Amino acid sequence: MSSNEYLTERAYESCELCPRHCGADRASGKVGVCGSTSQPRVARSALHFWEEPPISGESGSGAIFFTGCPLRCVFCQNHRISQEGFGLPVSTARIAQMMLELKAQGALNINLVTPLHFAPQVREAVLLAKDAGLDLPVVCNTSGYELPQVVSAMGDVVDVWLPDFKYASPSLAGKLSGAPDYPDVAAAALSRMVEQVGAAGGRALADDGRMTRGIIVRHLVLPGHVDDSCAVLDRVWDIAGNGVDVSVMNQYTPNGRCRAAGGDLARAVSDEEYEIVLCHADDLGFENIWWQEGGTVSESFVPGFDATGVEGPELGTSEIGD
Template sequence: MPLLTPQTLERCELCPRRCHANRAANIAGACGSTSRLKLARAARHLWEEPPISGTNGSGTIFFSGCPLACVFCQNHEISTGNFGLTTTEHRLVEIMLELQEQGVHNINLVTATHWAHLLPHAITEARRRGLSIPIVYNTSGYELPEAIHELGNLIDVWLTDFKYADPTLGAQLSRVQDYPSVAIEALAHMMQEITHRGGIRYTNDGLMTQGIIVRHLVLPGHTDDSLHVLDHIWNTAGDVPISVMNQYTPNTRMKKLGGNLARALSTEEYELVLDYADDRGFTNMFWQEGGTVDESFTPAFDTTGIERKADS
Protein backbone atom coordinates (compact mmCIF):
# COMPACT_ATOMS: atom_id res chain seq x y z
CA MET A 1 0.00 0.00 0.00
CA PRO A 2 1.40 3.44 -0.88
CA LEU A 3 2.56 5.56 2.02
CA LEU A 4 1.70 8.95 0.56
CA THR A 5 -2.10 8.88 0.68
CA PRO A 6 -4.60 10.89 2.76
CA GLN A 7 -5.35 7.70 4.73
CA THR A 8 -1.81 7.86 6.15
CA LEU A 9 -2.95 10.68 8.45
CA GLU A 10 -5.31 8.33 10.32
CA ARG A 11 -2.24 6.72 11.91
CA CYS A 12 0.53 8.99 10.75
CA GLU A 13 3.76 7.43 9.51
CA LEU A 14 4.95 10.18 7.20
CA CYS A 15 8.27 10.64 8.98
CA PRO A 16 10.66 8.21 10.70
CA ARG A 17 9.15 9.06 14.10
CA ARG A 18 6.03 7.11 13.03
CA CYS A 19 4.12 8.76 15.87
CA HIS A 20 0.79 7.20 14.74
CA ALA A 21 -1.18 10.30 15.69
CA ASN A 22 -4.64 10.47 14.16
CA ARG A 23 -3.99 13.69 12.30
CA ALA A 24 -7.12 13.02 10.23
CA ALA A 25 -9.07 13.73 13.43
CA ASN A 26 -7.06 16.95 13.85
CA ILE A 27 -4.84 15.50 16.57
CA ALA A 28 -1.37 16.99 16.22
CA GLY A 29 1.47 14.62 15.45
CA ALA A 30 5.07 14.85 16.62
CA CYS A 31 5.53 17.46 13.89
CA GLY A 32 2.96 19.71 15.58
CA SER A 33 0.59 19.49 12.62
CA THR A 34 -2.94 18.19 12.23
CA SER A 35 -4.75 17.59 8.93
CA ARG A 36 -5.00 21.33 8.18
CA LEU A 37 -2.23 22.37 5.81
CA LYS A 38 -0.41 25.47 7.01
CA LEU A 39 2.02 27.56 4.96
CA ALA A 40 4.11 30.44 6.30
CA ARG A 41 5.56 32.04 3.17
CA ALA A 42 5.77 31.61 -0.60
CA ALA A 43 8.19 33.91 -2.38
CA ARG A 44 11.34 34.31 -4.40
CA HIS A 45 14.47 33.45 -2.36
CA LEU A 46 17.96 34.47 -3.49
CA TRP A 47 20.08 32.89 -0.74
CA GLU A 48 20.09 29.20 -1.61
CA GLU A 49 23.13 27.61 -3.28
CA PRO A 50 23.96 29.16 -6.70
CA PRO A 51 22.63 26.19 -8.75
CA ILE A 52 19.31 26.59 -6.92
CA SER A 53 18.86 30.37 -6.65
CA GLY A 54 20.65 31.40 -9.84
CA THR A 55 19.90 35.00 -10.79
CA ASN A 56 16.10 34.96 -10.53
CA GLY A 57 15.77 33.15 -7.22
CA SER A 58 14.18 29.96 -6.00
CA GLY A 59 10.41 29.83 -5.50
CA THR A 60 10.33 28.83 -1.84
CA ILE A 61 7.20 27.51 -0.14
CA PHE A 62 7.64 27.22 3.63
CA PHE A 63 5.48 24.57 5.29
CA SER A 64 4.58 25.01 8.96
CA GLY A 65 5.58 22.38 11.51
CA CYS A 66 8.58 20.04 11.50
CA PRO A 67 9.28 16.41 12.46
CA LEU A 68 12.59 17.34 14.14
CA ALA A 69 12.07 20.57 16.13
CA CYS A 70 15.79 21.30 16.52
CA VAL A 71 16.42 23.41 19.61
CA PHE A 72 18.68 25.82 17.69
CA CYS A 73 16.34 26.24 14.72
CA GLN A 74 16.40 29.67 13.07
CA ASN A 75 12.92 29.01 11.68
CA HIS A 76 11.42 28.25 15.10
CA GLU A 77 8.43 30.52 14.42
CA ILE A 78 7.14 27.98 11.94
CA SER A 79 8.90 24.76 12.94
CA THR A 80 7.64 24.69 16.53
CA GLY A 81 5.69 27.94 16.85
CA ASN A 82 2.84 26.72 14.64
CA PHE A 83 2.85 29.99 12.70
CA GLY A 84 1.23 29.99 9.29
CA LEU A 85 -2.04 30.32 7.43
CA THR A 86 -4.35 27.38 7.00
CA THR A 87 -4.82 26.72 3.31
CA THR A 88 -5.81 24.00 0.85
CA GLU A 89 -4.09 21.67 -1.55
CA HIS A 90 -5.79 23.54 -4.39
CA ARG A 91 -4.21 26.77 -3.19
CA LEU A 92 -0.81 25.02 -2.95
CA VAL A 93 -1.08 24.20 -6.65
CA GLU A 94 -1.97 27.81 -7.45
CA ILE A 95 1.01 29.06 -5.45
CA MET A 96 3.38 26.90 -7.47
CA LEU A 97 2.01 28.33 -10.68
CA GLU A 98 2.11 31.92 -9.36
CA LEU A 99 5.77 31.53 -8.38
CA GLN A 100 6.56 30.24 -11.84
CA GLU A 101 4.90 33.33 -13.30
CA GLN A 102 7.30 35.46 -11.21
CA GLY A 103 10.20 33.95 -13.13
CA VAL A 104 11.80 31.81 -10.42
CA HIS A 105 14.06 28.94 -11.46
CA ASN A 106 12.31 26.21 -9.46
CA ILE A 107 9.68 25.41 -6.86
CA ASN A 108 11.40 24.85 -3.51
CA LEU A 109 9.32 22.87 -1.00
CA VAL A 110 10.81 23.68 2.40
CA THR A 111 10.20 21.11 5.16
CA ALA A 112 7.34 19.32 3.43
CA THR A 113 8.05 15.90 5.00
CA HIS A 114 4.93 15.86 7.16
CA TRP A 115 2.78 17.06 4.25
CA ALA A 116 4.27 14.68 1.68
CA HIS A 117 0.97 12.84 1.29
CA LEU A 118 -0.34 15.92 -0.57
CA LEU A 119 2.57 16.18 -2.98
CA PRO A 120 1.90 13.45 -5.56
CA HIS A 121 -1.47 14.90 -6.49
CA ALA A 122 -0.47 18.55 -6.03
CA ILE A 123 2.66 18.31 -8.18
CA THR A 124 0.89 16.24 -10.82
CA GLU A 125 -1.96 18.75 -10.96
CA ALA A 126 0.46 21.68 -11.17
CA ARG A 127 2.28 19.96 -14.05
CA ARG A 128 -1.06 19.38 -15.79
CA ARG A 129 -1.79 23.09 -15.48
CA GLY A 130 1.52 24.17 -16.96
CA LEU A 131 4.21 23.98 -14.29
CA SER A 132 7.44 23.33 -16.18
CA ILE A 133 10.26 24.27 -13.78
CA PRO A 134 12.03 21.79 -11.47
CA ILE A 135 10.73 20.76 -8.06
CA VAL A 136 13.24 21.05 -5.20
CA TYR A 137 12.62 19.05 -2.01
CA ASN A 138 14.30 20.96 0.83
CA THR A 139 14.57 18.56 3.75
CA SER A 140 16.25 17.91 7.09
CA GLY A 141 17.39 14.52 5.79
CA TYR A 142 15.10 12.76 8.28
CA GLU A 143 13.06 10.91 5.68
CA LEU A 144 11.57 7.48 5.09
CA PRO A 145 12.85 5.43 2.12
CA GLU A 146 9.26 4.65 1.12
CA ALA A 147 8.43 8.36 0.84
CA ILE A 148 11.58 9.05 -1.16
CA HIS A 149 10.71 6.23 -3.56
CA GLU A 150 7.13 7.44 -4.05
CA LEU A 151 8.36 10.98 -4.71
CA GLY A 152 11.24 9.86 -6.91
CA ASN A 153 9.65 10.67 -10.26
CA LEU A 154 8.20 13.96 -8.99
CA ILE A 155 11.17 15.54 -7.20
CA ASP A 156 13.89 16.86 -9.49
CA VAL A 157 16.40 18.13 -6.94
CA TRP A 158 16.96 16.82 -3.41
CA LEU A 159 18.31 19.63 -1.23
CA THR A 160 18.96 17.61 1.89
CA ASP A 161 20.64 18.21 5.23
CA PHE A 162 22.97 15.81 6.97
CA LYS A 163 22.98 17.24 10.49
CA TYR A 164 24.75 14.83 12.83
CA ALA A 165 26.98 11.77 12.85
CA ASP A 166 26.59 11.22 16.59
CA PRO A 167 23.18 9.84 17.63
CA THR A 168 23.62 11.38 21.07
CA LEU A 169 23.90 14.82 19.51
CA GLY A 170 20.78 14.15 17.47
CA ALA A 171 18.93 13.16 20.63
CA GLN A 172 20.08 16.25 22.50
CA LEU A 173 19.44 18.80 19.77
CA SER A 174 16.66 17.30 17.63
CA ARG A 175 15.06 14.81 20.01
CA VAL A 176 15.60 11.81 17.77
CA GLN A 177 17.82 8.88 18.69
CA ASP A 178 18.34 7.55 15.16
CA TYR A 179 19.20 10.58 13.05
CA PRO A 180 22.52 9.33 11.58
CA SER A 181 21.24 5.91 10.51
CA VAL A 182 18.06 7.41 9.05
CA ALA A 183 19.96 10.14 7.20
CA ILE A 184 22.42 7.64 5.71
CA GLU A 185 19.61 5.43 4.41
CA ALA A 186 17.65 8.42 3.12
CA LEU A 187 20.69 9.81 1.30
CA ALA A 188 21.35 6.43 -0.31
CA HIS A 189 17.77 6.29 -1.60
CA MET A 190 17.88 9.86 -2.90
CA MET A 191 21.03 8.97 -4.82
CA GLN A 192 19.31 5.88 -6.21
CA GLU A 193 16.37 7.94 -7.45
CA ILE A 194 18.65 10.46 -9.18
CA THR A 195 20.79 7.73 -10.70
CA HIS A 196 17.66 6.00 -11.96
CA ARG A 197 16.69 9.21 -13.74
CA GLY A 198 20.06 9.65 -15.40
CA GLY A 199 22.15 11.49 -12.81
CA ILE A 200 22.81 15.14 -12.03
CA ARG A 201 21.99 17.66 -14.74
CA TYR A 202 22.64 21.38 -15.14
CA THR A 203 21.61 24.01 -17.64
CA ASN A 204 24.24 25.91 -19.62
CA ASP A 205 23.88 28.66 -17.01
CA GLY A 206 24.81 26.30 -14.16
CA LEU A 207 21.33 25.79 -12.73
CA MET A 208 20.65 22.31 -11.38
CA THR A 209 17.63 20.82 -13.07
CA GLN A 210 18.06 17.33 -11.65
CA GLY A 211 20.25 16.10 -8.86
CA ILE A 212 21.16 16.46 -5.21
CA ILE A 213 23.02 18.81 -2.89
CA VAL A 214 23.85 17.69 0.65
CA ARG A 215 23.98 20.46 3.23
CA HIS A 216 25.76 20.47 6.56
CA LEU A 217 25.60 23.24 9.14
CA VAL A 218 28.78 23.30 11.22
CA LEU A 219 27.95 23.74 14.90
CA PRO A 220 30.34 25.59 17.23
CA GLY A 221 32.20 23.20 19.48
CA HIS A 222 31.23 20.18 17.36
CA THR A 223 33.71 20.13 14.48
CA ASP A 224 34.63 16.51 15.23
CA ASP A 225 31.05 15.53 14.48
CA SER A 226 31.16 17.56 11.25
CA LEU A 227 34.17 15.58 10.08
CA HIS A 228 32.31 12.33 10.72
CA VAL A 229 29.30 13.70 8.82
CA LEU A 230 31.54 14.31 5.82
CA ASP A 231 32.79 10.74 6.10
CA HIS A 232 29.22 9.44 6.07
CA ILE A 233 28.32 11.53 3.04
CA TRP A 234 31.40 10.37 1.13
CA ASN A 235 30.91 6.71 2.04
CA THR A 236 27.22 6.84 1.09
CA ALA A 237 27.14 9.11 -1.96
CA GLY A 238 30.74 9.62 -3.05
CA ASP A 239 31.74 12.93 -4.61
CA VAL A 240 28.27 14.45 -4.41
CA PRO A 241 27.78 18.24 -4.38
CA ILE A 242 27.93 19.45 -0.78
CA SER A 243 27.16 22.74 0.93
CA VAL A 244 29.13 23.38 4.12
CA MET A 245 27.49 26.23 6.03
CA ASN A 246 28.76 28.57 8.75
CA GLN A 247 25.53 30.50 9.31
CA TYR A 248 24.74 29.05 12.73
CA THR A 249 23.19 31.85 14.78
CA PRO A 250 22.32 31.19 18.45
CA ASN A 251 18.67 31.85 19.16
CA THR A 252 17.43 33.18 22.49
CA ARG A 253 17.08 29.73 23.98
CA MET A 254 20.66 28.75 23.12
CA LYS A 255 22.02 31.99 24.52
CA LYS A 256 20.27 31.31 27.83
CA LEU A 257 21.59 27.75 27.99
CA GLY A 258 25.17 28.89 27.47
CA GLY A 259 28.03 26.69 26.30
CA ASN A 260 29.39 26.40 22.77
CA LEU A 261 25.98 26.67 21.14
CA ALA A 262 25.50 30.10 22.72
CA ARG A 263 28.15 31.54 20.40
CA ALA A 264 28.80 31.81 16.69
CA LEU A 265 31.09 29.48 14.79
CA SER A 266 34.71 30.60 14.71
CA THR A 267 36.65 31.06 11.49
CA GLU A 268 39.15 28.43 12.63
CA GLU A 269 36.40 25.86 13.21
CA TYR A 270 34.85 26.48 9.82
CA GLU A 271 38.15 26.34 7.94
CA LEU A 272 39.03 23.08 9.66
CA VAL A 273 35.86 21.46 8.29
CA LEU A 274 36.34 22.96 4.81
CA ASP A 275 39.92 21.71 4.69
CA TYR A 276 38.80 18.24 5.68
CA ALA A 277 36.13 18.19 2.97
CA ASP A 278 38.77 19.16 0.44
CA ASP A 279 41.16 16.49 1.71
CA ARG A 280 38.37 13.89 1.66
CA GLY A 281 38.02 14.47 -2.07
CA PHE A 282 34.86 16.54 -2.53
CA THR A 283 35.25 18.52 -5.74
CA ASN A 284 31.88 20.29 -5.91
CA MET A 285 31.56 22.23 -2.68
CA PHE A 286 29.72 25.40 -1.71
CA TRP A 287 30.82 27.44 1.27
CA GLN A 288 29.91 30.75 2.87
CA GLU A 289 32.26 33.68 3.24
CA GLY A 290 33.06 35.14 6.66
CA GLY A 291 30.46 37.28 8.36
CA THR A 292 27.40 35.39 7.16
CA VAL A 293 26.27 34.97 10.75
CA ASP A 294 25.64 38.72 10.77
CA GLU A 295 23.38 38.49 7.73
CA SER A 296 19.88 37.11 7.71
CA PHE A 297 19.36 33.99 5.65
CA THR A 298 15.95 33.58 7.26
CA PRO A 299 13.14 35.38 5.44
CA ALA A 300 10.32 37.14 7.21
CA PHE A 301 7.58 34.65 7.94
CA ASP A 302 4.71 37.00 7.23
CA THR A 303 2.48 34.75 5.09
CA THR A 304 3.66 36.51 1.91
CA GLY A 305 2.25 34.75 -1.14
CA ILE A 306 -0.09 32.41 0.72
CA GLU A 307 -3.42 34.17 0.34
CA ARG A 308 -4.82 34.61 -3.13
CA LYS A 309 -4.87 38.21 -4.25
CA ALA A 310 -8.24 39.65 -5.07
CA ASP A 311 -8.86 40.07 -8.80
CA SER A 312 -8.36 43.65 -9.86
Protein backbone atom coordinates in the same frame (compact mmCIF):
# COMPACT_ATOMS: atom_id res chain seq x y z
CA MET B 1 3.05 0.43 4.32
CA SER B 2 3.92 0.29 0.63
CA SER B 3 5.22 3.46 -1.04
CA ASN B 4 1.82 4.08 -2.65
CA GLU B 5 0.09 4.02 0.73
CA TYR B 6 2.18 6.99 1.85
CA LEU B 7 0.50 9.04 -0.90
CA THR B 8 -3.12 8.62 0.21
CA GLU B 9 -5.14 10.44 2.84
CA ARG B 10 -5.24 7.14 4.77
CA ALA B 11 -1.60 7.76 5.66
CA TYR B 12 -2.83 10.37 8.16
CA GLU B 13 -5.20 8.04 10.04
CA SER B 14 -2.36 6.52 12.06
CA CYS B 15 0.50 8.62 10.87
CA GLU B 16 3.71 6.93 9.78
CA LEU B 17 4.91 9.66 7.42
CA CYS B 18 8.07 10.43 9.37
CA PRO B 19 10.59 8.41 11.38
CA ARG B 20 8.82 9.28 14.64
CA HIS B 21 6.03 6.79 13.79
CA CYS B 22 3.81 8.69 16.22
CA GLY B 23 0.59 7.06 14.98
CA ALA B 24 -1.47 10.21 15.52
CA ASP B 25 -4.85 10.31 13.81
CA ARG B 26 -4.02 13.50 11.99
CA ALA B 27 -6.99 12.95 9.64
CA SER B 28 -9.31 13.52 12.61
CA GLY B 29 -7.54 16.69 13.70
CA LYS B 30 -5.02 15.18 16.11
CA VAL B 31 -1.59 16.80 16.08
CA GLY B 32 1.42 14.61 15.32
CA VAL B 33 4.97 15.02 16.59
CA CYS B 34 5.47 17.30 13.58
CA GLY B 35 3.00 19.74 15.18
CA SER B 36 0.44 19.36 12.39
CA THR B 37 -2.87 17.76 11.59
CA SER B 38 -3.50 16.61 8.01
CA GLN B 39 -4.37 20.20 7.06
CA PRO B 40 -1.38 21.71 5.19
CA ARG B 41 -0.27 25.12 6.36
CA VAL B 42 2.17 27.46 4.65
CA ALA B 43 4.06 30.38 6.22
CA ARG B 44 5.53 31.99 3.09
CA SER B 45 5.59 31.62 -0.70
CA ALA B 46 8.12 33.90 -2.37
CA LEU B 47 11.38 34.14 -4.27
CA HIS B 48 14.28 33.12 -2.05
CA PHE B 49 17.84 34.27 -2.79
CA TRP B 50 19.92 32.61 -0.06
CA GLU B 51 20.20 29.04 -1.27
CA GLU B 52 23.22 27.57 -3.03
CA PRO B 53 23.99 29.15 -6.45
CA PRO B 54 22.61 26.19 -8.47
CA ILE B 55 19.32 26.60 -6.59
CA SER B 56 18.86 30.37 -6.23
CA GLY B 57 21.00 31.69 -9.09
CA GLU B 58 20.34 35.39 -9.57
CA SER B 59 16.60 35.11 -10.18
CA GLY B 60 15.74 33.33 -6.94
CA SER B 61 14.24 30.02 -5.95
CA GLY B 62 10.46 29.77 -5.64
CA ALA B 63 10.29 28.76 -1.98
CA ILE B 64 7.14 27.50 -0.27
CA PHE B 65 7.71 27.18 3.49
CA PHE B 66 5.47 24.60 5.15
CA THR B 67 4.54 24.75 8.82
CA GLY B 68 5.73 22.03 11.20
CA CYS B 69 8.72 19.70 11.45
CA PRO B 70 9.39 16.26 12.95
CA LEU B 71 12.60 17.53 14.58
CA ARG B 72 12.94 19.80 17.59
CA CYS B 73 16.36 21.37 17.06
CA VAL B 74 17.27 23.63 19.97
CA PHE B 75 19.13 26.00 17.63
CA CYS B 76 16.44 26.22 14.93
CA GLN B 77 16.24 29.66 13.33
CA ASN B 78 12.88 28.88 11.74
CA HIS B 79 11.29 27.96 15.07
CA ARG B 80 8.33 30.26 14.43
CA ILE B 81 7.12 27.85 11.75
CA SER B 82 8.88 24.62 12.71
CA GLN B 83 7.88 24.59 16.40
CA GLU B 84 5.48 27.45 17.10
CA GLY B 85 2.98 26.61 14.37
CA PHE B 86 2.79 29.84 12.36
CA GLY B 87 1.20 29.39 8.95
CA LEU B 88 -2.11 29.64 7.14
CA PRO B 89 -4.21 26.61 6.13
CA VAL B 90 -4.14 25.96 2.39
CA SER B 91 -5.82 23.56 0.01
CA THR B 92 -3.98 21.30 -2.39
CA ALA B 93 -5.26 23.46 -5.27
CA ARG B 94 -3.90 26.59 -3.60
CA ILE B 95 -0.45 25.01 -3.20
CA ALA B 96 -0.49 24.22 -6.93
CA GLN B 97 -1.49 27.80 -7.74
CA MET B 98 1.36 29.15 -5.60
CA MET B 99 3.79 27.14 -7.70
CA LEU B 100 2.43 28.72 -10.88
CA GLU B 101 2.60 32.19 -9.33
CA LEU B 102 6.24 31.64 -8.42
CA LYS B 103 6.96 30.53 -11.98
CA ALA B 104 5.36 33.76 -13.23
CA GLN B 105 7.66 35.73 -10.89
CA GLY B 106 10.70 34.22 -12.60
CA ALA B 107 11.63 31.50 -10.11
CA LEU B 108 14.36 29.09 -11.23
CA ASN B 109 12.58 26.20 -9.55
CA ILE B 110 9.91 25.31 -7.02
CA ASN B 111 11.52 24.86 -3.62
CA LEU B 112 9.35 22.88 -1.19
CA VAL B 113 10.72 23.58 2.30
CA THR B 114 10.03 20.89 4.93
CA PRO B 115 7.03 19.48 3.02
CA LEU B 116 7.05 15.72 3.58
CA HIS B 117 4.80 15.53 6.65
CA PHE B 118 2.20 16.67 4.06
CA ALA B 119 3.47 14.31 1.34
CA PRO B 120 0.07 13.21 -0.06
CA GLN B 121 -1.22 16.73 -0.77
CA VAL B 122 2.17 18.10 -1.80
CA ARG B 123 2.66 15.42 -4.44
CA GLU B 124 -0.87 15.96 -5.74
CA ALA B 125 -0.26 19.73 -5.87
CA VAL B 126 2.89 19.25 -7.96
CA LEU B 127 0.98 17.05 -10.41
CA LEU B 128 -1.86 19.60 -10.63
CA ALA B 129 0.63 22.38 -11.30
CA LYS B 130 2.39 20.34 -13.98
CA ASP B 131 -0.94 19.68 -15.69
CA ALA B 132 -1.48 23.45 -15.69
CA GLY B 133 1.89 24.22 -17.27
CA LEU B 134 4.54 24.06 -14.55
CA ASP B 135 7.82 23.09 -16.22
CA LEU B 136 10.35 24.04 -13.53
CA PRO B 137 12.52 21.64 -11.55
CA VAL B 138 11.01 20.73 -8.18
CA VAL B 139 13.34 20.89 -5.17
CA CYS B 140 12.62 19.06 -1.93
CA ASN B 141 14.33 20.94 0.90
CA THR B 142 14.41 18.68 3.95
CA SER B 143 16.02 18.18 7.34
CA GLY B 144 17.20 14.78 6.13
CA TYR B 145 15.09 13.09 8.81
CA GLU B 146 12.86 11.21 6.37
CA LEU B 147 11.71 7.68 5.72
CA PRO B 148 13.17 6.04 2.60
CA GLN B 149 9.66 4.89 1.70
CA VAL B 150 8.42 8.49 1.60
CA VAL B 151 11.46 9.51 -0.45
CA SER B 152 10.56 6.75 -2.90
CA ALA B 153 6.91 7.81 -2.97
CA MET B 154 7.91 11.38 -3.91
CA GLY B 155 10.55 10.38 -6.45
CA ASP B 156 8.42 10.95 -9.52
CA VAL B 157 7.78 14.62 -8.66
CA VAL B 158 11.13 15.65 -7.09
CA ASP B 159 14.02 16.58 -9.38
CA VAL B 160 16.49 17.95 -6.85
CA TRP B 161 16.94 16.79 -3.28
CA LEU B 162 18.29 19.36 -0.81
CA PRO B 163 18.68 17.42 2.45
CA ASP B 164 20.52 18.33 5.60
CA PHE B 165 22.87 15.84 7.21
CA LYS B 166 23.10 17.34 10.67
CA TYR B 167 24.88 14.81 12.87
CA ALA B 168 27.03 11.70 12.87
CA SER B 169 26.74 11.24 16.62
CA PRO B 170 23.50 9.71 17.99
CA SER B 171 24.10 11.33 21.38
CA LEU B 172 24.53 14.79 19.85
CA ALA B 173 21.44 14.25 17.68
CA GLY B 174 19.47 13.24 20.76
CA LYS B 175 20.69 16.19 22.78
CA LEU B 176 20.14 18.88 20.16
CA SER B 177 17.23 17.54 18.09
CA GLY B 178 15.56 14.92 20.26
CA ALA B 179 16.34 12.26 17.64
CA PRO B 180 19.19 9.89 18.53
CA ASP B 181 18.31 7.83 15.46
CA TYR B 182 18.96 10.81 13.19
CA PRO B 183 22.33 9.63 11.74
CA ASP B 184 21.05 6.25 10.60
CA VAL B 185 17.72 7.66 9.40
CA ALA B 186 19.40 10.41 7.39
CA ALA B 187 21.85 7.90 5.91
CA ALA B 188 19.03 5.61 4.75
CA ALA B 189 17.10 8.54 3.26
CA LEU B 190 20.18 9.85 1.46
CA SER B 191 20.93 6.40 0.07
CA ARG B 192 17.45 6.27 -1.44
CA MET B 193 17.86 9.75 -2.94
CA VAL B 194 21.17 8.70 -4.50
CA GLU B 195 19.51 5.63 -6.01
CA GLN B 196 16.68 7.72 -7.48
CA VAL B 197 18.86 10.42 -8.98
CA GLY B 198 21.32 7.87 -10.35
CA ALA B 199 18.52 5.93 -12.02
CA ALA B 200 17.29 9.15 -13.65
CA GLY B 201 20.70 9.93 -15.13
CA GLY B 202 22.58 11.67 -12.34
CA ARG B 203 23.46 15.29 -11.68
CA ALA B 204 22.37 17.72 -14.40
CA LEU B 205 22.72 21.48 -14.82
CA ALA B 206 21.04 23.78 -17.31
CA ASP B 207 23.05 26.18 -19.48
CA ASP B 208 22.49 28.96 -16.94
CA GLY B 209 23.96 26.86 -14.10
CA ARG B 210 20.73 25.95 -12.36
CA MET B 211 20.51 22.39 -11.11
CA THR B 212 17.78 20.48 -12.89
CA ARG B 213 18.51 17.12 -11.30
CA GLY B 214 20.74 16.15 -8.41
CA ILE B 215 21.41 16.23 -4.69
CA ILE B 216 23.02 18.91 -2.55
CA VAL B 217 23.71 17.68 0.98
CA ARG B 218 23.85 20.51 3.47
CA HIS B 219 25.75 20.48 6.72
CA LEU B 220 25.65 23.32 9.24
CA VAL B 221 28.87 23.45 11.23
CA LEU B 222 28.08 23.85 14.92
CA PRO B 223 30.51 25.65 17.24
CA GLY B 224 32.46 23.20 19.37
CA HIS B 225 31.53 20.19 17.25
CA VAL B 226 34.09 20.11 14.44
CA ASP B 227 34.82 16.43 15.00
CA ASP B 228 31.19 15.54 14.41
CA SER B 229 31.10 17.71 11.28
CA CYS B 230 34.05 15.83 9.84
CA ALA B 231 32.38 12.53 10.73
CA VAL B 232 29.24 13.67 8.89
CA LEU B 233 31.29 14.30 5.77
CA ASP B 234 32.90 10.87 6.13
CA ARG B 235 29.50 9.25 6.21
CA VAL B 236 28.16 11.23 3.26
CA TRP B 237 31.26 10.29 1.25
CA ASP B 238 30.82 6.61 2.11
CA ILE B 239 27.18 6.72 0.98
CA ALA B 240 27.44 8.84 -2.14
CA GLY B 241 30.97 9.93 -3.02
CA ASN B 242 30.72 12.43 -5.82
CA GLY B 243 27.13 11.45 -6.50
CA VAL B 244 26.23 14.52 -4.44
CA ASP B 245 27.30 18.11 -4.00
CA VAL B 246 28.06 19.13 -0.42
CA SER B 247 27.24 22.50 1.06
CA VAL B 248 29.24 23.30 4.20
CA MET B 249 27.61 26.20 6.03
CA ASN B 250 28.99 28.56 8.67
CA GLN B 251 25.80 30.59 9.14
CA TYR B 252 24.99 29.19 12.58
CA THR B 253 23.44 32.02 14.58
CA PRO B 254 22.66 31.41 18.26
CA ASN B 255 19.00 32.02 19.04
CA GLY B 256 17.76 33.34 22.36
CA ARG B 257 17.49 29.86 23.86
CA CYS B 258 21.09 29.01 22.99
CA ARG B 259 22.43 32.36 24.17
CA ALA B 260 20.68 31.91 27.51
CA ALA B 261 22.03 28.37 27.94
CA GLY B 262 25.63 29.46 27.37
CA GLY B 263 28.40 27.14 26.24
CA ASP B 264 29.61 26.64 22.68
CA LEU B 265 26.15 27.03 21.14
CA ALA B 266 25.97 30.57 22.51
CA ARG B 267 28.66 31.70 20.05
CA ALA B 268 29.31 31.68 16.32
CA VAL B 269 31.51 29.20 14.49
CA SER B 270 35.12 30.37 14.40
CA ASP B 271 37.00 30.79 11.14
CA GLU B 272 39.41 28.06 12.27
CA GLU B 273 36.59 25.59 12.93
CA TYR B 274 35.02 26.26 9.57
CA GLU B 275 38.32 25.92 7.73
CA ILE B 276 38.97 22.52 9.32
CA VAL B 277 35.65 21.18 8.04
CA LEU B 278 36.08 22.65 4.56
CA CYS B 279 39.56 21.17 4.28
CA HIS B 280 38.22 17.79 5.34
CA ALA B 281 35.60 17.90 2.59
CA ASP B 282 38.31 18.69 0.08
CA ASP B 283 40.61 15.96 1.42
CA LEU B 284 37.85 13.37 1.07
CA GLY B 285 37.63 14.14 -2.63
CA PHE B 286 34.30 15.94 -3.03
CA GLU B 287 34.39 17.70 -6.40
CA ASN B 288 31.40 19.98 -5.89
CA ILE B 289 31.69 21.83 -2.59
CA TRP B 290 29.68 24.94 -1.76
CA TRP B 291 30.84 27.17 1.08
CA GLN B 292 29.97 30.50 2.64
CA GLU B 293 32.24 33.49 2.98
CA GLY B 294 32.63 35.54 6.16
CA GLY B 295 29.85 37.63 7.61
CA THR B 296 27.08 35.05 7.25
CA VAL B 297 26.20 34.91 10.95
CA SER B 298 23.02 36.90 10.83
CA GLU B 299 19.32 36.49 11.34
CA SER B 300 18.94 38.09 7.90
CA PHE B 301 19.12 34.53 6.56
CA VAL B 302 15.75 33.88 8.18
CA PRO B 303 12.92 34.93 5.84
CA GLY B 304 10.07 37.07 7.09
CA PHE B 305 7.43 34.52 7.99
CA ASP B 306 4.44 36.77 7.46
CA ALA B 307 2.26 34.69 5.10
CA THR B 308 3.63 36.49 2.04
CA GLY B 309 2.19 34.91 -1.10
CA VAL B 310 0.07 32.38 0.75
CA GLU B 311 -3.44 33.74 0.28
CA GLY B 312 -4.90 33.96 -3.22
CA PRO B 313 -7.02 32.15 -5.80
CA GLU B 314 -6.97 28.41 -6.13
CA LEU B 315 -6.05 26.57 -9.29
CA GLY B 316 -9.08 26.60 -11.55
CA THR B 317 -10.61 29.79 -10.14
CA SER B 318 -8.59 32.18 -12.31
CA GLU B 319 -7.04 32.26 -15.76
CA ILE B 320 -3.77 30.30 -15.71
CA GLY B 321 -0.94 32.31 -17.16
CA ASP B 322 -2.59 35.72 -16.88
